[in-house]
Amino acid sequence: MPTAIAQEQPRGFLDRLLSLTGDVRAGEGLTALLMAINGFLILAAYYVIRPLRDAFLLPAHLDLPGGGILTGAEIKQYTGGILAALFLIVIPAYGALASRVNRIKLINSVTLFFVLNLIGFYIAGSGAPPTAILGITFYLWMGIFNVMVVAQFWALANDIYTQEEGKRLFAIVGFGASSGAIFGSIVIKNLVKPYGLFVPMLISAAILLICLAFSNYINARENAKAAAVKASRAAEAPLGREGGFQLVLREKYLLLIGLLTLAVQFVNTNGNYILGATLAKSAADAVANGTAGGLTADKIITAFSADMDFYQNILVVVIQLFLVARIFKWVGVGASLFILPLVALTSYGIFVAAPVLALIRLAKITENATDYSLQNTARRALFLPTSREAKYKALQAVETFFWRSGDMLSAIATLVIVQGMQWSAQQFAIFNLVMVVLWLFIAAALARENKRLTGGHNVNTN
Numbered sequence: 001m002p003t004a005i006a007q008e009q010p011r012g013f014l015d016r017l018l019s020l021t022g023d024v025r026a027g028e029g030l031t032a033l034l035m036a037i038n039g040f041l042i043l044a045a046y047y048v049i050r051p052l053r054d055a056f057l058l059p060a061h062l063d064l065p066g067g068g069i070l071t072g073a074e075i076k077q078y079t080g081g082i083l084a085a086l087f088l089i090v091i092p093a094y095g096a097l098a099s100r101v102n103r104i105k106l107i108n109s110v111t112l113f114f115v116l117n118l119i120g121f122y123i124a125g126s127g128a129p130p131t132a133i134l135g136i137t138f139y140l141w142m143g144i145f146n147v148m149v150v151a152q153f154w155a156l157a158n159d160i161y162t163q164e165e166g167k168r169l170f171a172i173v174g175f176g177a178s179s180g181a182i183f184g185s186i187v188i189k190n191l192v193k194p195y196g197l198f199v200p201m202l203i204s205a206a207i208l209l210i211c212l213a214f215s216n217y218i219n220a221r222e223n224a225k226a227a228a229v230k231a232s233r234a235a236e237a238p239l240g241r242e243g244g245f246q247l248v249l250r251e252k253y254l255l256l257i258g259l260l261t262l263a264v265q266f267v268n269t270n271g272n273y274i275l276g277a278t279l280a281k282s283a284a285d286a287v288a289n290g291t292a293g294g295l296t297a298d299k300i301i302t303a304f305s306a307d308m309d310f311y312q313n314i315l316v317v318v319i320q321l322f323l324v325a326r327i328f329k330w331v332g333v334g335a336s337l338f339i340l341p342l343v344a345l346t347s348y349g350i351f352v353a354a355p356v357l358a359l360i361r362l363a364k365i366t367e368n369a370t371d372y373s374l375q376n377t378a379r380r381a382l383f384l385p386t387s388r389e390a391k392y393k394a395l396q397a398v399e400t401f402f403w404r405s406g407d408m409l410s411a412i413a414t415l416v417i418v419q420g421m422q423w424s425a426q427q428f429a430i431f432n433l434v435m436v437v438l439w440l441f442i443a444a445a446l447a448r449e450n451k452r453l454t455g456g457h458n459v460n461t462n
Contacts, residue, residue, distance in 0.1 A: 021175065022325030023168045031218065032169045035157055036176025038214040042153050043177045045207035046146050047184025048191075048200050049118075053142050055197055056135035075136060080269075080407030083143040087401040090144060095243035095393045103159060104219040106392070110152060111212050114145050118205040122198050130197070143404065149208075150177075151399035154380040156215065158391040160222045163384040163454060167333060171325035174377040178316045185309070244397030247390055253453060254394045256446040257382050258402040260337070263439040264379075265406025266413075267344055268371060270432045273414055274351060275364050277425040279304060282357045308361055315369035324377050333381045334447035334454075340375040341443060343367050344436045351429035382446070385453040 011019070014029035024032060058072040098106050121141075125134055157173055158166065191200050248254045283300040286292040292300060327336050347363035379398075383391050417423050417431060 018172055021321050022171055023329065024172070025168075028165065028169060031160070031221065032172045034214060034218050034221075035160075035169075035173045038211055038218065039153060039173055039177035040180035040183070041207050041211045041214065042149055043180030044184040044187070045180075045204045045211065046149070047181050048188050048204045048207065049142070050146075050184070051188055051192075052197055052200065053139050055192075056130045057139045060130070060132035060135040062132055072132075072135065076139065078411060079139060079143060080404055080409075080411050082140060083404040084401060084408045086140065086144065087397075087404060090148070091244045091393075091397050091401055094148070094396055098389075098392050099241045103156065103392070104216060107152060107156065107215050107219075108212060110148065111208055111215075114149060115205045115208050117141060117145075118201045118208075122201045122205075126198050144400070147400045147403055148396065151396050152392075153177075154383075154399075155392045155395050156218070158380065158383045158386075158395070159388060160218070161384070166381055166384040167328045168325060170377050170381050171320060171328070174324065174373065174380075175317065175320040178313070178320045178373060182313050182317070185313075242389060242393070244393035244395075245401075247394040248397050251390070251394075253446075253449045254386070254390060254398070256442060256449055257379065257394075258398045260439070260442050260446055261379060261398050261402040262406045262409070263435070263442055264340070264371065264375060265403050266409050267432055267435050267439060268368070269407050269410035270413060270428065270435070271344075271347065271364060271367065273410070273418075274348075274425045274429055274432070275360060277418075278355060278357055278360055281425075304361075308365060312365045312369050312372075315365060316373045319369060319373040320377070324374050327374060328378075328381070332451075332454075333378050333384075334450035336374060336378045337443040337447055338440065340367070340370050341436050341439045343370050344439075345433065348429045348433045348436065352426060352433065355426050355429075382450060385450070 011024075011026045012029060014033060015024050015026055016029075018024040018029045018032060054076075057076055060072040060075070062070040062075070064070055094110070097109060101109065121134075121138060157170065161169060187203070188200055191203070242250075248258050279301055280297070283292070283297040283304075286300060287295075287297050295303070327339070344367055347367045350359050350363045380395075383395050386394070413431070414428075418425075418428055423431070
């Protein structure tokens with residue numbers, strides 16, 4: 001899809017309409033819209049079943065030898081480490097498959113695998129109360145599913161777009177995904193009461209099959225538009241034999257992306273704990289002081305979280321639609337990596353200086369919304385100047401193992417610092433500020449590497 005050819009053609013209605021969000025050139029609008037719809041469906045399929053994780057796991061418990069009990073909440077806290085270990089098996093298996101089949105067969109195989117899994121969960125769980133084993137299995141499966149299908153979607157986006165096109169058009173693609181998250185949340189809210197916990201699995205499976213249809217059409221369309229037969233064959237060829245971990249460890253640039261992903265998730269997960277601890281204390285104090293308006297602590301927490309999610313998702317969509325492409329244009333992908341850590345410095349500075357719940361909520365909404373929009377899109381755009389092997393294999397390793405390793409390290413930090421050393425949430429926020437400074441050093445090194453690989457050129461929009 002050469003840009004020079006697109007520039008010679010007049011822009012159609014769709015190209016002009018999507019130009020409201022950024023620089024969309026002639027002939028680019030339809031593919032960008034198709035990719036946005038595909039992203040919408042993938043995130044909708046995930047969010048339709050996302051609440052089922054806690055619904056199955058939190059009420060569960062395991063009886064330990066010696067009479068102890070491991071609650072669902074405690075099991076959930078340790079899943080980060082389990083998932084990181086599982087990805088040591090999953091990523092090499094994914095890489096081996098990617099070395100044997102072309103990109104569309106890879107996408108079809110992985111997606112159909114998850115569709116069959118959902119049908120299996122539906123059959124296993126229908127007609128009987130959820131068991132602890134089902135809750136644990138489904139929670140771990142969700143931890144693999146949500147990162148792998150999203151990473152695979154962005155691998156396809158990296159593969160069909162050039163570096164210059166991706167910087168301009170990824171914001172539109174990301175907007176579709178963000179909107180799908182909101183839509184899926186609305187659907188599951190209205191499905192559970194009349195249909196129970198298992199019908200949403202079938203709906204999610206059906207949405208994934210629609211995603212497959214879009215992926216196959218996009219793949220065929222892009223191959224047909226290839227400027228030469230050789231280019232088309234290269235896009236369809238199986239990948240090399242190197243695994244995702246080998247690629248990440250061999251190339252400094254890919255390793256820095258992995259370390260950045262780990263740092264972002266580590267800080268964010270720590271922040272979620274700090275917010276949760278502050279919220280739980282505030283809710284308990286409100287009930288004890290008689291200022292809860294007749295609500296119990298769990299209802300206060302639920303209402304607070306739902307309200308926070310609503311405003312957070314609205315801000316995500318606004319940033320994704322109107323700011324991301326413009327930020328990439330003004331400062332480039334590398335420099336955009338500094339925005340979230342600077343927001344995080346402000347957030348945890350507020351935690352330390354004024355641990356007031358209303359201020360903490362505002363700061364955390366801003367931080368999360370920036371993370372889920374600008375930061376996520378920038379992280380995926382970092383793969384634009386890499387090889388096809390990196391876009392499929394290394395991206396999966398980064399989006400799965402390094403991501404979940406951040407959760408695992410956060411669980412260890414919570415265990416050691418909060419439970420072992422008895423630090424307060426406010427003191428833990430100071431620790432997080434130090435981690436943000438380390439994150440800034442990683443971002444600086446990665447920005448330099450990105451500038452080296454791209455020649456330091458921003459998108460030319462003239």
